[in-house]
Amino acid sequence: MTVTLPDVIDRTLCEDLDRADPLAGLRERFDIDDGIIYLDGNSLGRLPADTAARVARLIGTEWGRGLVRSWTDAGWMHSPRRLGGKIARVVGAAEDEVLVTDSTSIDLFKLGAAVVQARPQRSVILTEHGNFPSDLYIAESIARFFEGRVRVERVARHQLMSALDDQVAMLLLTHVDFRTGEMHDMRALSDAARSVGALSLWDLSHSAGAVPVDLHTAGADLATGCGYKYLNGGPGAPAFLFVSRRLQAELRNPIAGWLGHASPFTFEPEYRAAPGIRSWMTGSPPVIAIAALEVGIDILLEADARALGEKARGLTELFMRLADARLQRFGFEVATPREAARRGAQVSLRHADGYGVVRALIDDGVIGDFRDPDVCRFGFPPLYTRYVDVWDAAERMVTVMESGAHRRAEYAQRAEIT
């Protein structure tokens, strides 16, 4: 259903929208009994209801009773590819193009360094000033390995297209901006990169599971993404990486470890890469964390991708409308694009007292987060966020602002959260 909001919005309308929501039933698949309005799933997703039992079974039965035999008998060894195959369906890739391994930052390094090694005649990693800091640091780390030959070029978002030339080895971008929620046109940028012979590497941390992502249609070359935000895999969940089939024979994992070997268990002294996506493994897979992540992915696979995208648009549109109508007078300014195709499942509001606002809201049971210098971030994961939650959050923001509680929140207590 495409949500078109009427001119007048009230809580009853939100209740109606929830009743008509085709994803409404999925909220019950999460462990929610706290009355908290949780708008920080873009930082750490909610706990699925089945995660605790699945992990308990893995620990008690598979590890405790199966012991080392579970590497084969319980499928542990295959789990990074099995779960990668499921994530492939979430991001529009083929089953044998996605692998669960390491962290987003390590995966960015592996993919990015592989590109630079494979393109010795090119000298630029192109990215934008506002990319997620870790992505920038990783790009600089890669360049440091190739000092003198490769440099990182950071440009403004509107200059990306014109900065693409035949010196660019790789275009490194985050699909949805962590600060503003603005979404890149992945297809246009991937096409433009390809047209100059560069490869595109996408960080999907703020888009996979939040909005429809279709790597194949977009013609993306490489990607990675975080498991603990919209995939609901739990704190520090492993990341996933995507290597397009057309590049799997060309690119080589630059941190070649034993589990990416064609035959890890014959313990050969020389490395021979496994065929396909498995060669991107390095060390042993984080089996317990993979089990937790799989529960989150299984819920996501029950959601129709189109419904997911429409609900993300509906929730964010609703919040922006309420911000316009009820919050503008307190000094809030919407920093997220109004055009639905240009944003993720997040709305950011700028406010001079932003930190105090977020603190006061948390004290009042509405959890969002704050990003320097003045950004209040609110995530609306479509799997478990209701339209009434959006209404109630705006309502409580009005109360907080009228009471002045945001000015009393202490700056010293800034939460250290991603």
Next chain:
Amino acid sequence: MTVTLPDVIDRTLCEDLDRADPLAGLRERFDIDDGIIYLDGNSLGRLPADTAARVARLIGTEWGRGLVRSWTDAGWMHSPRRLGGKIARVVGAAEDEVLVTDSTSIDLFKLGAAVVQARPQRSVILTEHGNFPSDLYIAESIARFFEGRVRVERVARHQLMSALDDQVAMLLLTHVDFRTGEMHDMRALSDAARSVGALSLWDLSHSAGAVPVDLHTAGADLATGCGYKYLNGGPGAPAFLFVSRRLQAELRNPIAGWLGHASPFTFEPEYRAAPGIRSWMTGSPPVIAIAALEVGIDILLEADARALGEKARGLTELFMRLADARLQRFGFEVATPREAARRGAQVSLRHADGYGVVRALIDDGVIGDFRDPDVCRFGFPPLYTRYVDVWDAAERMVTVMESGAHRRAEYAQRAEIT
């Protein structure tokens, strides 16, 4: 207690040794109710009794109720350093020299590449032919980044000392050999490396938690190790890394990610390394897996290091004596050093039908493992292995060999386990 075995050994003697064992009580801290004689803790350690409850609390309470607030309120953000500080006590390091992060292979890459970056005038990574394959692959991966400037030199074990010269940037060794259980003299080799201006990087995967390790006394420079073997952290547990204080200002994490930044949550566009060991973080910590690992480490910290080493010696000595007395006639040959100071908590027996022997033993409830071409590996983790287990294992090996069951075990069913 120093175990000195008498000339005549029987099961009653083993029972007596168990009664006198100062570590005997720690076996109850593990979830063992299966009648299995588990001699594969050098591949995947046993499940501690408290792990399931600890992880359940993390998932249900800290994640489910605390949500994103638990990064600070439940100490998640600090957990890699807190647990690193505990592991430091296991390996003879200072609290601020050890960090839990990534996998052993990734940590080897980070530490090794850092050394090569810091020593631009040196051209050799020195290691031995028999080093664990992943360590060799990682060394080659590092060299590939510095193609033309750095190469990996592999020599035989007895040639290591003479191969050390002023071209060596780093001596990369595994403390206890994964195939034979042979242990290096860490102090002599670290000293020799230092005397030519090279740094030593030790893989402690088969020694930490198995035998006393004292990085400070040995003068080791860098180290890493596996969390899921003798540390009992669970399948795919994160690894730890050690950077000596005297190198922390000089060496720089070559995969600089946001959590190693001095101020990750101000999201600065330029990287500024955190002071000390935290700069070796890259991505977000695997919080669930860290909680599981911490339970294993806590048990280890209750064991006196000296008692641990003496029991490892006693168990392995007992098994070798039984092998001599009762298994030699079936064609078994002890591949592990007889001298106690030169071995870990593992005994390897060579046998032409080694694979069939291990299969048949597993069918009979004695779990060891097999390594090409002919090595039957038996690990004796001193925290939960009893002297009677050693006796019973040898007894069942005699039964298996007499019955010929090892010849019926099918080669095709080779388990894929580390």
